[in-house]
Amino acid sequence: MASDQAPGSGWLSKVGGSPSFGPTGLRCAVLKPDWLRVKAPQRERIGAVADLLQDLQLNTVCQEASCPNIGECFAGGTATFLIMGPGCTRACPYCDIDFDKSVRALDPTEPARLGEAVARLGLSHVVITSVNRDDLADGGASQFVACIAQVRARSPLTTIELLIPDFCGNWHALAAVMAAAPDVLNHNIETVPRLYKKARPQGVYERSLELLQRVREGWPRTYTKSGLMVGLGESDAEVGAVLADLRRHHVDIVTIGQYLSPGPKHLPVDRFVTPEQFELFRHHGETELGFLQVVSSPLTRSSYHAGEVQRLMREFPR
Numbered sequence: 041m042a043s044d045q046a047p048g049s050g051w052l053s054k055v056g057g058s059p060s061f062g063p064t065g066l067r068c069a070v071l072k073p074d075w076l077r078v079k080a081p082q083r084e085r086i087g088a089v090a091d092l093l094q095d096l097q098l099n100t101v102c103q104e105a106s107c108p109n110i111g112e113c114f115a116g117g118t119a120t121f122l123i124m125g126p127g128c129t130r131a132c133p134y135c136d137i138d139f140d141k142s143v144r145a146l147d148p149t150e151p152a153r154l155g156e157a158v159a160r161l162g163l164s165h166v167v168i169t170s171v172n173r174d175d176l177a178d179g180g181a182s183q184f185v186a187c188i189a190q191v192r193a194r195s196p197l198t199t200i201e202l203l204i205p206d207f208c209g210n211w212h213a214l215a216a217v218m219a220a221a222p223d224v225l226n227h228n229i230e231t232v233p234r235l236y237k238k239a240r241p242q243g244v245y246e247r248s249l250e251l252l253q254r255v256r257e258g259w260p261r262t263y264t265k266s267g268l269m270v271g272l273g274e275s276d277a278e279v280g281a282v283l284a285d286l287r288r289h290h291v292d293i294v295t296i297g298q299y300l301s302p303g304p305k306h307l308p309v310d311r312f313v314t315p316e317q318f319e320l321f322r323h324h325g326e327t328e329l330g331f332l333q334v335v336s337s338p339l340t341r342s343s344y345h346a347g348e349v350q351r352l353m354r355e356f357p358r
Contacts, residue, residue, distance in 0.1 A: 073312050076298065076338050092160060096153045099125050120167040120203070120343040121154050123187060124180045128171035130242045134230075134272065136302035143175045146183050155190030158198060165350055166191060167226075167343040169203035172242075179205060181213035188220040199223040199350055201265070203342055209247050211254060218259045224293075224349055225255045226265035228342055229286065232278040239272055239307060249289045256290040261358040263332075263349065267295035267342035273310040279321060287329045292356075293349065294331055296321050297340035313338065332356055 093099075099122040127140025158166050168187050173180040188200055201224035207213040218225070233245040248266075255264050266286050270279060279296070286294060296318065301309050318336040325334035332352050 073314075075315055076300070076312065089161070092157060096157050098150075098153055098157055099123075120169055121157070121187075123150055123154065123168060123170045124173050124183055125171040129174040130172045132230075132240055132242075133305075133307045134239050134269065134299060134301075136306070137171060141175070144173075146176070146180070151183065151186035151190040154187050155194040158191050159194040163195065163198055165199045165201065166195075167201045167203060169226075169343070170205060172205045174208060174242075178213040178216065179207035179210055181207060181210075181216045184217050185220045188222060199353070201226060201343070201349065203228065206243065206247055206251055209244075209250075214251060214254060215258070218255060218262065221259075222262060223353065224263045224265055225259075226267070226293075226342060227251050227255075228267045229282060230268055231272050232268075232274040232282050234278065235272055235274060249285060252286070252291050253289040263292045263353065263358070264290065265293040265295070265342075265349075266291050267297070267340075269297060269299040270313045271299035271309050271311050272307060276317065280324065283321070283325050283329055283331075283334075287325075287331060292332045293352070294325055294334045294336075295340050295342050296334065296336040297342075298338040 124146060126138055127142075127144075128135070128137045129139075129141050131139040154168070168184065168191075170180055170184070184202055184204065188202075191198055191200055200222045202217065202222045203226040204214075204217060206227065227248060229245070229248050230243065231239050236243055236245050252264050252266060255262060268279070268282060283294065298313055299307075299309060301307060315338060318338060318340075322334045322336035325331045325336070333348070335348075
């Protein structure tokens with residue numbers, strides 16, 4: 041049984057990546073290190089997927105959230121579909137998705153278009169996520185259910201991963217989604233509890249943990265997953281405490297990636313975590329805490345290399 045205690049100082053980073061301060065005491069810009077520099081995606085590498093998405097009038101989180109891995113994922117014929125958007129009813133200051141608090145009806149054609157895209161791309165594993173839709177009574181749970189039905193109808197062998205919001209703690213909505221039997225249920229914890237007021241003001245740390253716990257207890261065959269960003273002002277010890285919380289709530293898979301500020305109106309980067317420290321996070325999570333998998337690197341995002349979950353499902357069948 042893995043320990044639930046926060047890790048000791050042996051795995052904490054000893055080299056700071058924090059911003060410097062000028063003679064006036066003002067915070068200076070943090071320079072992006074070489075390990076975060078990626079080549080701009082070439083049109084021919086992403087064109088086929090982008091054209092299909094445009095043809096079917098679908099959104100992806102790859103595009104809406106300015107993901108740095110868009111070239112690699114699109115070139116590999118994969119995408120994380122963003123439903124019920126593109127506007128989000130929450131305005132988290134780290135996120136590049138547009139804020140829209142207006143009441144909007146769901147598009148009844150969206151699930152069928154998504155199912156067609158999965159079939160035309162020939163995906164063996166699909167990730168479906170959404171913006172927050174706090175304007176809807178069920179937070180959009182019914183649209184997730186409809187999307188799962190369409191994918192299963194068109195691509196019955198495709199495994200399905202959902203990355204869901206917290207539904208404002210509406211557990212009936214969660215139950216409706218889980219009744220559709222996704223293979224993987226992902227809900228991101230995003231950051232450490234101390235930074236929730238600053239980074240995720242409408243979220244509740246304990247509510248997110250409860251959601252993940254409820255999934256494990258109610259639908260034990262589903263693999264649970266969560267993710268967090270680093271570089272928002274947390275310490276390595278706080279990251280360790282979040283990992284311990286997630287494992288204590290029986291989460292199977294965790295992703296950890298570097299926060300990159302989308303622009304001057306968003307939260308600034310506090311530090312750039314080294315690749316070596318990301319590897320220490322991974323080793324601690326897998327070896328000492330007992331996660332099935334920890335994907336931890338500077339460019340990791342919650343659905344990066346998500347298709348690898350199929351290997352875990354074969355290795356740890358349920």
